[in-house]
Amino acid sequence: MTVSVRVPTILRTYTGGVAVVTTQPGTVREVIKNLDADYPGIGGRLIDDSGQLRRFVNVYVGDEDVRLAQGLETDVPAGTQVSVIPAVAGG
């Protein structure tokens, strides 16, 4: 079983224009690492030099914002969808 990852437009240059890709389950950190193995460079767009999620990147596991869960250590079970979304202003 795999997990699917929804890729925002600005990162689709790494995935050849594909919006949803699949990879192996694990923690969010591991999923991003797996993703980077398949699409080299994409991990560095999400994680900063100190190994933390960049502050304008929102990652959801299913409906849950990982910052409201265990951050990069949040579990991503097989069959779930991860969404990566740039932070946006409100109204």
Added chain:
Amino acid sequence: MSCRECGHTCALGSQHACDQCFGPLEVAYSLPRISRKAIESGPLSMWRYASLLPVPPDVAARPNLDPGWTRLIRADQLAKTLGMRELWIKDERGNPTHSFKDRVVGVALAAALELGFKVLACPSTGNLANAVAAAAARAGIRSVVLIPADLEPQKVLGTAVYGCCLVAVRGSYDDANRLASELADERADWAFVNVNVRPYYAEGSKTIGFEIAEQLGWRLPEQIVVPVASGAQLVKIDKAFGELVSTGLVADSPYRVFGAQASGCNPVATAFRAGEDVVRPVRPATIAKSLAIGNPADGPYVLDVVRRTGGVVADVSDDDLAAAILLLAATEGVFAETAGGVTLAVLRQLLREGQIDPDARTVIINSGDGLKTPDAVAARIAAPEPIPATLEAFEALEPSLRQVTLREAGKL
């Protein structure tokens, strides 16, 4: 456009996030030299500052709502009640759909049409929904508005009336916002005003700062208290003050910027108190729905501005914000929405704590209209008992009729 976070630049377009670091993109442009006189002879709307905005030069001539140029009210009675020397209210109820959102939508609409978008869209806590639906109607284009399903009925009605496509999303504003972000990636000709055309949209809030300075006689306030939802308004008011100084329109003078949140949604105030520069999201639980953004995108920049200028970000309870709405109404005849109540309540709290100088020239923002959020104070207002239409009945009632005094209002 340039990234606020890492400085990376890219071509002008409908992208809002940096492809290097996801940071927010801003429209980069050089400011023209413009005289006070040229501005003063411009239209009585925010378009008097068109040359300081990313809009076409003829923007005022195109079908739009002509937002802005709202009143700056000298609030002497409120100041007296609070023990302050000089207090002003920037009253954004005066906009076409009764909140400051008409300003940001004004810029977003102009940009959306320039960039070739066909639909104006947004996720919204209500005020933006009203503004987008009305502006799209006026411009003759389609609009799609995503709102959290529990929004106040007045804001739902005040959006649907303009004939837009209204979608109620189960969950909070942050859920609607997330859906909008995903949709913006999938609908190439939809301009989500606060998502994919946000770099333009956000610039509209600068006009609040421009107007305050012009209305104060081309000078900056010494202190300003601004409500914080996404944080963009506070950041852009600070940017406006900086641009007025750099273009020589006002003299450089120190000012302090204060941020106001509701305790039920206070991620920026919490980060401020903790001395952190990362804002941890929260699940909102406050009656101040227009401020109920648990994951505020401009939060880190609010912290930067407030710390740089020597201000504070504070939060107040729903009880305190409701009391502040009544205080403002009874002292100045201004019926503010919950966000305005939050702002005044934070001013009161910071005065009590000695963190705001009562003798400094101070401006507070009332970002919207109390008629959109009547539930906030309804329980505190007694409905009058009907009487027969006779002189006798009135005279029998009269001894019990009492105006709320300034002293009483100050204790609300």
